[in-house]
Amino acid sequence: MNAIELLLQRQSTPLLTDPAPSGTDLTTLLSAGMRVPDHGGIKPWHFHVISGQGLQRLSELFVEATTIELSSKAELIAGANTQESIDEHALNEKMAKVAKMPFRAPMIIVISTQYVEHNKVPAQEQLIAAGCCAQAMQMAAFSLGYGAMWRTGDLAYSDSVKQGLGLEVGNDIAGFLYIGTPTKEPHIKPAKDFKNNVSYWQ
Numbered sequence: 001m002n003a004i005e006l007l008l009q010r011q012s013t014p015l016l017t018d019p020a021p022s023g024t025d026l027t028t029l030l031s032a033g034m035r036v037p038d039h040g041g042i043k044p045w046h047f048h049v050i051s052g053q054g055l056q057r058l059s060e061l062f063v064e065a066t067t068i069e070l071s072s073k074a075e076l077i078a079g080a081n082t083q084e085s086i087d088e089h090a091l092n093e094k095m096a097k098v099a100k101m102p103f104r105a106p107m108i109i110v111i112s113t114q115y116v117e118h119n120k121v122p123a124q125e126q127l128i129a130a131g132c133c134a135q136a137m138q139m140a141a142f143s144l145g146y147g148a149m150w151r152t153g154d155l156a157y158s159d160s161v162k163q164g165l166g167l168e169v170g171n172d173i174a175g176f177l178y179i180g181t182p183t184k185e186p187h188i189k190p191a192k193d194f195k196n197n198v199s200y201w202q
Contacts, residue, residue, distance in 0.1 A: 006143050011189050013147025016180030020051055020107035025144050032140035036132035040118055044126035045133050048110040048165055058102040065160035066098045105178035109137060113171045130174040137177055147182035150175045
């Protein structure tokens with residue numbers, strides 16, 4: 001597969017299993033992440049590579065963060081003196097779902113910012129650079145025959161999750177990159193037409 005084929009055929013792969021990248025393949029993925037456009041050469045990102053028992057630790061962190069969020073929501077409901085209540089069955093289902101999230105793939109790379117004070121590179125640009133890392137690593141995984149899925153969701157914005165991962169205050173999670181081997185041969189999705197998304201100034 002050449003570079004143009006990779007760019008035109010890349011797609012997300014949600015159904016993943018062992019093996020995950022290791023050794024040279026993992027080095028290739030991380031190196032691809034480090035190769036993205038980086039104004040000022042400041043490397044405003046950090047990668048947490050999570051696998052094995054690390055997935056269980058992440059599961060526990062997700063459950064803890066969700067518990068804190070739901071407790072805060074319950075306090076607000078009680079404080080508002082409304083008739084609304086939390087459905088215990090729905091709560092248990094939600095917690096079970098959250099606990100399983102990290103096990104949807106044998107490896108997760110969490111891409112977060114590591115903001116640097118810089119008079120020419122605003123935080124927004126640094127966040128975009130971190131997003132480019134996620135894209136580059138997903139592309140590298142695809143080119144090596146692995147599958148990958150870039151996910152965010154509420155937990156990517158949770159202060160409890162950020163704290164649990166050791167992020168300094170004020171930093172962000174650009175995404176959770178789930179990586180593994182596709183459980184079945186992926187069906188290449190049709191190309192998206194660009195006509196309604198392009199303007200030409202000539």
